[in-house]
Amino acid sequence: MFDHTKQQSDTLRLTRRPAADRGRANFGWLKSVHSFSFGQYYDESHMGFGNLRVINDDLVAGGMGFGEHPHRNAEIFSYVMGGALEHKDSMGNGSVVSAGGVQYMSAGSGVTHSEFNPSKTDEMRFLQVWLLPEVENTKPAYDTINLSTADKDGQLKLFLSRDGRDGSMKSQADASVYAATLDGGQTITTILKEGRKGWLQVADGTLHVNGLDLLKGDGLAIEGAGTLTFDQGENAEFLFFDLAL
Template structure:
């Protein structure tokens, strides 16, 4: 990674691009995954996470396949479904199917076992799986889902996960606020980043400009400092925005 080509600075903000093509890759046949941060057999000491954000996996799962029952502990995990549907079952007794535009969230806390499958036998499904670190460990595990309509995120940041559960968002044990947005044409979004926080942008599809940085599908953007962020020049863009603890 040639850092000087991927870093943009201003008086108060430092933006570091994480190009899609430099992510770790895994191909198990039924599962194809790209890792923004070190995960599984992919390890890069330069990319161990960003603040309390430790996993972003871009997963494509074949029809009828998935992840069998496996344990988690002390991680805040959500899956943002981009195509197809994701079926979830866990040791708390929860079972649900989340379709495109939906998000499933699990606070693993003191420990939980779950499975995730593609319920379609024929169509592939794609989702972003994200892990955040909780502020307090060993809390009771929890599960929730939310459906985001196209109108919810059209030209605006839609909050769907937050520490305080504000604005109808799901409540997480992590010090983080997570938003989804789509952007096209002359639409523009402005968002402030407060001093003492970090931010990350993950592009799920299309392309968008953040301040002076052009991002395409799969790219990430680490943001340090404070100041105003402008999202514009969207071309079928869909992205997540994370406001994170330092």
């Protein structure tokens, strides 16, 4: 369920999605936590948020992974938190993305791919996110980006957008996706405009958003318009989504 604790600023409405309330799956080699309905976890009140459909926090054992499987009409990215992620697909792409990197796939009219942990011994953690495209059945595409520590340090780093601005990867979804780290006395402010909605996902650590305390794994649904202030971070790393309504 969503936490009933809400904060308001300007016309903003902030609703916390507590980490402990997410869906969970344990397959031995894979431990996954679902912010929205996925696989065997179904909750009609958590089917997504705007055009954000999936956020899975996945921990994959050494030498294991997801065998070849198909996707259509989904914008999918993997934000690697620890270890490395090896990808192969029917477009002929093959890559290994390490912690700090992001891989992106626009499934469009159809693509098959596989994802594996190339280490035989070390676990690999990543956030897998699905967004809905504005137009279906487009030509599939693949891209990667590496985000340095400095890129995210105390600031929102854009890495995925509809128009590919500021060196970000270009997506078919009407969404701008940012990564940031926050610690000590650092503060980040941004404005959510009218006609948009936002989601924040805490990947690590803790922080405050407009005075609301967020913990590792928490999500935050943001509706309305106004100024967002991120502060009081303790080893915090998070994703911020500026989404279509």
